Amino acid sequence: MNIKRIDHIVITTQDLKRCLAFYEGVLGMEHREKNGRHALHFGSTKFNIHVRKGEFQPAAKYPTCGSLDLCLIADGSIEDIRRELEAKGAPIELGIVERTGAQGRIDSIYLRDPDGNLVEVSVYPQR
Template identity: 55%
Template structure:
């Protein structure tokens, strides 16, 4: 499988204020409140910030505070990537999503 880059990651937090303070005020990332959600950016990278499980869909099955999920960009056909992951013994929660 040919992973090209990180598209974005999702952080789930119980304290939005403290989370944004750390990433924006301490690390100097840019806050993005487009699409009625919170995110922080640096360069072409983005961290979406969620405050409760399944706040936006699709979402991980069991997100917990302090967890994150990674969204990757791959160069291969997504059906082949899915088949490789499943063949290695890792279940796919939702299938291929946009």
């Protein structure tokens, strides 16, 4: 077996409206709804959104709101991203800080979504 990439993850939310406002309005993801199922699309990846714990089965054994810690890689400069987040009123928890991503050094900004998930927005510096 050769695992290549993550296709999707599931986020459990207490408040779909606030969740979508954050991921669409602040992070620029595209919301799609089909047959009562909600997803946020970006690049070749998506976040499925569940509005109840274990809404669709099978599910994680202990799904809960605010338990994710995820890193999203963005294009552009981290300074421009910080300015954009500040202009949108997104409360930055930490950053700009240097971290290590899957492919080496990254510059990161940390914020939380409405459910308390830690969202790291990062860029790989130009070489």
